[in-house]
Amino acid sequence: xxxxxxxxxxxxxxxxxxxxxxxxxxxxxxxxxxxxxxxxxxxxxxxxxxxxxxxxxxxxxxxxxxxxxxxxxxxxxxxxxxxxxxxxxxxxxxxxxxxxxxxxxxxxxxxxxxxxxxxxxxxxxxxxxxxxxxxxxxxxxxxxxxxxxxxxxxxxxxxxxxxx
Numbered sequence: 001x002x003x004x005x006x007x008x009x010x011x012x013x014x015x016x017x018x019x020x021x022x023x024x025x026x027x028x029x030x031x032x033x034x035x036x037x038x039x040x041x042x043x044x045x046x047x048x049x050x051x052x053x054x055x056x057x058x059x060x061x062x063x064x065x066x067x068x069x070x071x072x073x074x075x076x077x078x079x080x081x082x083x084x085x086x087x088x089x090x091x092x093x094x095x096x097x098x099x100x101x102x103x104x105x106x107x108x109x110x111x112x113x114x115x116x117x118x119x120x121x122x123x124x125x126x127x128x129x130x131x132x133x134x135x136x137x138x139x140x141x142x143x144x145x146x147x148x149x150x151x152x153x154x155x156x157x158x159x160x161x162x163x164x
Contacts, residue, residue, distance in 0.1 A: 003029060101137045105130055108147055132156055 019027045020037040073079040129147040
């Protein structure tokens with residue numbers, strides 16, 4: 001309950017950082033929750049031979065019965081098979097190749113936001129458009145420019161509406 005109260009103020013990360021400074025690299029933050037602060041813990045826990053996913057994922061993705069999102073697959077064999085499809089896109093070389101696209105799109109996002117000083121900005125809309133443009137650039141090699149046109153063709157809106 002204490003952590004939930006701290007989260008209301010948007011300071012949970014600072015609170016947990018303070019706990020790590022006081023108690024070390026691993027801190028219990030709840031009855032069934034631990035916080036780890038060292039990057040070298042990630043692969044042993046979340047890598048291909050890491051900890052199995054708990055039943056928590058069944059409740060979070062209950063609506064996905066026929067085709068489960070990759071993130072929520074609990075069966076190691078199914079996960080390994082689906083992971084092969086994605087693996088090439090996450091090699092060091094592939095990730096480095098995305099850098100020019102990200103630099104271009106981040107610059108574009110900052111430019112657009114910079115022109116709206118003194119105005120109320122729907123940041124979630126801009127982040128969605130940014131993400132959509134980056135994914136189209138990286139995955140499809142397509143320069144759709146949803147952010148540039150502020151979704152004048154309604155592509156983002158059509159995608160969101162199709163999920164309802």
